[in-house]
Amino acid sequence: MTQQIQEPELTGVRNFRDVGGLPTSDGRRVRAGRLFRSGHLAHATETDAEFLASLGLHTVFDFRNGADHALEGPDVELPGVRNVNIPLSDPADGKEFWRLVREGDLDQLRTILGDGRAAARMTNSYRRIIEQRTAEHSRVVHALAEDSVPALLHCAAGKDRAGLSIAVTLLALGVEREAIVADYLESNAPHRRYRVHRSSASDEARSPEVMELLAPLFDARAEYLVAAFETIDATWGGVDPYLAEGLGLKPETLGRLRERLLE
Numbered sequence: 001m002t003q004q005i006q007e008p009e010l011t012g013v014r015n016f017r018d019v020g021g022l023p024t025s026d027g028r029r030v031r032a033g034r035l036f037r038s039g040h041l042a043h044a045t046e047t048d049a050e051f052l053a054s055l056g057l058h059t060v061f062d063f064r065n066g067a068d069h070a071l072e073g074p075d076v077e078l079p080g081v082r083n084v085n086i087p088l089s090d091p092a093d094g095k096e097f098w099r100l101v102r103e104g105d106l107d108q109l110r111t112i113l114g115d116g117r118a119a120a121r122m123t124n125s126y127r128r129i130i131e132q133r134t135a136e137h138s139r140v141v142h143a144l145a146e147d148s149v150p151a152l153l154h155c156a157a158g159k160d161r162a163g164l165s166i167a168v169t170l171l172a173l174g175v176e177r178e179a180i181v182a183d184y185l186e187s188n189a190p191h192r193r194y195r196v197h198r199s200s201a202s203d204e205a206r207s208p209e210v211m212e213l214l215a216p217l218f219d220a221r222a223e224y225l226v227a228a229f230e231t232i233d234a235t236w237g238g239v240d241p242y243l244a245e246g247l248g249l250k251p252e253t254l255g256r257l258r259e260r261l262l263e
Helices: 046-053 066-072 096-102 106-113 117-132 133-146 161-173 179-190 208-218 220-236 239-246 251-262
Strands: 035-040 059-062 080-085 149-155
Touching: 035 161, 035 208, 059 133, 106 117, 106 208, 117 133, 117 161, 117 208, 117 220, 133 149, 133 161, 133 239, 133 251, 149 161, 161 179, 161 220, 161 239, 161 251, 179 220, 220 239
Parallel strands: 035 149, 059 080, 059 149
Antiparallel strands: none
């Protein structure tokens, strides 16, 4: 088995890792150095960019929307790498919400996020992306099957939109759900977590209560990904019909995908 790419100490890119090594139900493994995930590349340093360029990437899939790009900026350019932007949430969704997050408006955050509403927001978002974004997920998996590997998939934090896109790809590869969840939960490591750039310096904006209200948004929780899996089962009756009917994957396309990404 090839060695997984060792995780470097990147300065301006959060949550980077090689998905290689995850086991499939038929005893194979995801090939190392073929499929990567991370947070956005907008703040990558020169050293970060040199490392990313060394991976031999064919395509970077960016799942951020216009509001994300306005907040963080575009990805750094990597020589010879194709950049594909596939927004996985409505460009207008959350702009005002993220302003509240950055400013730490406690009263409004309590109303929006308190009493379990934050976790429910995340769970519903995962369900909605699975139900409504089949065209986008199909585009990614078809591209990976054809010519787009090695590939890096990212959103802002590399946890939710990229996490679901990675999960869908791993399901198509036959990776067990438990292994997909375990990889997803690695986003909880302190050095991986998304950094909120606060526009308010007030003590209230950084209070323990604000951080507690925000925690469900920045946590990788198994219940979120399980909700996505349950949506696949409830809507399509399981992974195989989801891949065939939801994503339009033909057996020959799945075969090419697995040939490219498994060992």
